[in-house]
Amino acid sequence: DSGVTQTPKHLITATGQRVTLRCSPRSGDLSVYWYQQSLDQGLQFLIQYYNGEERAKGNILERFSAQQFPDLHSELNLSSLELGDSALYFCASSVRLADEQFFGPGTRLTVL
């Protein structure tokens, strides 16, 4: 699959724990975006990286952090998890900053 990939597909954990979500962009895409989708809030933009550097920040909590590595894959770290963090987390990538975004299948996080 040459599209955006995300691992794991599903993650079930307990409150207070820390998890890492991984995203591999499409080949050649330099920009990576992270989104959180919950039933009540819809699709919320969290953060964007471009070629390894943070480019834009949305509604990302301080308990969350992300980075983009030299090989352009990205990780989203969620710590001190709360029940309200249960959501679908999407990653998207694009060639350049203003280009069409291609979305991954998402990681479903359940915090018990």
Added chain:
Amino acid sequence: AQRVTQPEKLLSVFKGAPVELKCNYSYSGSPELFWYVQYSRQRLQLLLRHISRESIKGFTADLNKGETSFHLKKPFAQEEDSAMYYCALKSGRDDKIIFGKGTRLHILP
């Protein structure tokens, strides 16, 4: 504050009837606007963007700066149009992207 509003959570339309999915935005400046679609069991994907002025799958959307709207329209709905539609705005100032909460379009046979 930057905001995208999709006033309808659910829109049911008969096959063959016209479709209009509403999107209003709040932004001072020149935003980039997009419509994304998510079909059942598929990934979110770009449907169209205002700068390209294309018609994709029969859908069009015109940016109306006076009314701050970017409504998505199709003259004749098809059953395969049933999906979740999201309007999105990209800020030209800080590259932040804001999505609306989405409208589920249900095409009735």
